């Protein structure tokens with residue numbers, strides 16, 4: 280069937296409108312004229328695979344990665360830089376429009392460059408032909424054996440080949456595993472989840488690997504427990520000059536560039552705030568730089584993250600006004616009454632957003648709210664709650680840390696007078 284693509288949707292697929300409804304075609308863009316074969320998609324949608332590109336639309340580029348089209352990690356490498364930046368902004372704007380907030384002021388997207396992603400979650404599988412290591416194909420469990428990755432830091436990509444060789448010796452046939460790699464500020468944290476059950480000789484092999492590849496810490500998850508197999512040094516992040524331990528597999532912003540962009544916006548928007556609260560604070564990415572000039576209450580639900588943050592606080596004798604609070608903010612959000620002392624607030628929830636907490640903020644009198652989100656859909660829903668509670672949405676700044684993927688992050692400023 281010949282199709283003309285009209286736009287790119289929220290999941291990164293090109294969309295052709297037909298009499299039978301929209302048809303979703305991966306790896307296409309607006310203006311492409313293509314030959315395609317149709318197939319049923321999930322939930323009654325119609326999908327198609329491009330068979331031939333008759334006329335390319337404007338803004339098409341050659342994908343920089345040889346796995347593009349197969350690997351499910353990226354779906355937008357065929358967009359040139361200008362078109363990709365426009366798509367990021369449109370993606371956020373479309374989500375906002377669904378909640379009646381489509382006219383909010385939007386800054387140009389800040390996009391992390393290639394080779395900057397510092398955390399990866401790789402899948403590994405031992406087959407009769409060797410170990411496959413990489414990412415799942417889109418909407419499939421099929422694993423693509425990845426040899427290059429233009430979005431990840433070269434230090435992480437350099438581990439693919441030796442990791443494959445290591446796992447070949449350790450994994451039984453048909454075993455599957457997830458390998459999390461995070462490059463913190465003083466080295467790489469590796470967590471192997473599933474697929475191996477390390478006895479003494481395996482531990483020795485893993486420790487030798489960690490030593491030879493300068494892996495700072497290597498843990499194996501077994502029965503829900505995190506087993507430290509080789510800890511050459513404590514993995515740390517440095518926030519505003521303060522070293523903070525990173526728990527195994529702990530959360531950091533996906534790129535240093537993205538973290539810097541979010542931090543700069545936060546410090547600008549909270550200028551003048553004296554008493555701030557940082558909700559979903561993690562290990563203190565935003566609390567530490569803000570605590571240099573304001574009192575900060577950091578609230579976090581993961582005990583390991585909070586302990587790490589507290590350890591940073593203990594080392595920073597000059598930070599008299601940074602305190603940490605352990606709290607499940609889904610079950611027990613900070614109430615409007617508890618928020619009364621604060622004039623500045625940061626909120627950075629997981630992908631699902633934070634409906635209950637936003638409801639309490641909406642009722643509060645906190646003057647400035649800085650919201651970070653890795654999901655424009657849940658963010659738009661939560662933003663509506665704040666706007667209905669009397670907040671003005673002053674600006675949205677897309678900050679894209681997942682280059683060429685449909686995952687878009689953003690920062691937003693809300694104020695109440």
Ligand SMILES: C[S@@+](CC[C@H](N)C(=O)[O-])C[C@H]1O[C@@H](n2cnc3c(N)ncnc32)[C@H](O)[C@@H]1O
Pocket residue numbers: 530531532559560561562563564565578579580581584606607608609610627628629
């Ligand atoms: C997107 S991360 C942000 C972390 C931090 N702001 C940063 O930039 O490093 C979301 C954080 O929310 C925490 N979290 C998840 N569910 C939570 C809950 N129910 N209550 C409190 N914190 C929670 C996670 O542990 C994680 O640290």
